[in-house]
Amino acid sequence: xxxxxxxxxxxxxxxxxxxxxxxxxxxxxxxxxxxxxxxxxxxxxxxxxxxxxxxxxxxxxxxxxxxxxxxxxxxxxxxxxxxxxxxxxxxxxxxxxxxxxxxxxxxxxxxxxxxxxxxxxxxxxxxxxxxxxxxxxxxxxxxxxxxxxxxxxxxxxxxxxxxxxxxxxxxxxxxxxxxxxxxxxxxxxxxxxxxxxxxxxxxxxxxxxxxxxxxxxxxxxxxxxxxxxxxxxxxxxxxxxxxxxxxxxxxxxxxxxxxxxxxxxxxxxxxxxxxxxxxxxxxxxxxxxxxxxxxxxxxxxxxxxxxxxxxxxxxxxxxxxxxxxxxxxxxxxxxxxxxxxxxxxxxxxxxxxxxxxxxxxxxxxxxxxxxxxxxxxxxxxxxxxxxxxxxxxxxxxxxxxxxxxxxxxxxxxx
Numbered sequence: 349x350x351x352x353x354x355x356x357x358x359x360x361x362x363x364x365x366x367x368x369x370x371x372x373x374x375x376x377x378x379x380x381x382x383x384x385x386x387x388x389x390x391x392x393x394x395x396x397x398x399x400x401x402x403x404x405x406x407x408x409x410x411x412x413x414x415x416x417x418x419x420x421x422x423x424x425x426x427x428x429x430x431x432x433x434x435x436x437x438x439x440x441x442x443x444x445x446x447x448x449x450x451x452x453x454x455x456x457x458x459x460x461x462x463x464x465x466x467x468x469x470x471x472x473x474x475x476x477x478x479x480x481x482x483x484x485x486x487x488x489x490x491x492x493x494x495x496x497x498x499x500x501x502x503x504x505x506x507x508x509x510x511x512x513x514x515x516x517x518x519x520x521x522x523x524x525x526x527x528x529x530x531x532x533x534x535x536x537x538x539x540x541x542x543x544x545x546x547x548x549x550x551x552x553x554x555x556x557x558x559x560x561x562x563x564x565x566x567x568x569x570x571x572x573x574x575x576x577x578x579x580x581x582x583x584x585x586x587x588x589x590x591x592x593x594x595x596x597x598x599x600x601x602x603x604x605x606x607x608x609x610x611x612x613x614x615x616x617x618x619x620x621x622x623x624x625x626x627x628x629x630x631x632x633x634x635x636x637x638x639x640x641x642x643x644x645x646x647x648x649x650x651x652x653x654x655x656x657x658x659x660x661x662x663x664x665x666x667x668x669x670x671x672x673x674x675x676x677x678x679x680x681x682x683x684x685x686x687x688x689x690x691x692x693x694x695x696x697x698x699x700x701x702x703x704x705x706x707x708x709x710x711x712x713x714x715x716x717x718x719x720x721x722x723x724x725x726x727x728x729x730x731x732x733x734x735x736x737x738x739x740x741x742x743x744x745x746x747x748x749x750x751x752x753x754x755x756x757x758x759x760x761x762x
Contacts, residue, residue, distance in 0.1 A: 458682030459485025505662025521645035540632025543625030551619015563603035573597015661688030694750030
């Protein structure tokens with residue numbers, strides 16, 4: 349069954365649920381960012397040597413991307429893992445700002461908005477200005493075509509977290525050396541493990557964009573074959589459209605297999621494969637390893653890996669129902685091009701970023717003992733926390749802008 353996603357409702361509901369969390373998150377970040385400076389001012393330096401104090405004066409120049417956010421620094425391992433996670437979070441926030449800004453610019457220009465209202469701005473200020481114009485342009489076109497409806501058909505789209513990278517990071521948290529490689533292996537929450545399956549797949553099978561997969565279950569896009577339900581194009585035995593029911597044939601989107609059903613999956617298998625997955629990755633949260641690691645270090649690892657998840661935008665097709673005009677066609681074309689990035693940043697990537705920020709808040713609050721190890725550890729943790737605070741604001745702006753304009757572009761669930 350093809351989904352005409354009601355993105356506005358789904359995303360706004362998610363944001364509403366998290367609103368209190370995000371406000372609490374921002375306040376915690378402010379408190380944490382200020383705490384090391386306060387401690388420094390009242391006497392932590394009394395326990396440090398002269399060289400350590402010099403480190404504080406010099407700052408933490410190693411906290412930058414080309415230095416891998418201080419990966420080679422000789423500081424407490426908890427501080428180092430926190431710096432790496434904060435760096436990944438900052439990189440993610442910057443990418444989200446760039447992607448959402450570009451998407452909103454495309455929609456704003458397609459609806460003939462005045463670029464002078466955002467051209468001289470930068471960063472989150474530019475994003476907010478141009479997305480406001482994109483939303484106004486969208487409203488103007490829709491109002492002028494009151495009897496016409498735009499409906500978004502969304503196919504595919506995913507974010508993948510590397511299990512290999514998670515295991516490698518976990519190994520750096522094993523300061524006692526008691527964990528075996530097998531115990532450090534990263535795992536994925538149930539039902540979210542995915543990869544290429546060369547044999548039989550049980551769970552769901554998703555085609556790459558533009559391809560099809562064998563299906564014995566519900567199809568999220570176009571079903572070609574037998575439809576045990578209502579077919580939008582063709583009949584029940586020869587369906588070539590959206591199937592409201594069970595599809596037996598091929599599916600151009602994601603096929604949620606029936607219980608105990610297995611198919612040869614020429615795409616991405618989620619669930620179980622009768623042989624080992626090839627290129628396994630996690631499309632959900634990575635679970636802790638089986639052995640005992642430093643909790644804060646391991647939490648930083650999870651935040652870093654989730655922030656570095658690789659996201660593939662979905663394919664979006666806009667249907668114009670009720671007649672088309674030149675301005676509406678221009679808007680539809682812009683939405684097909686730019687709505688995928690808004691969906692990714694408003695839902696999958698956005699949620700991962702919000703989660704990563706919350707984890708960094710909790711880890712930062714636990715670093716007091718690690719900060720006393722050296723002046724360098726203190727100043728680098730403070731630098732990382734301050735930068736992550738700014739990034740958390742950018743993430744929030746990106747997610748909310750994506751939800752607002754992306755939601756307007758969606759039709760109702762069918």
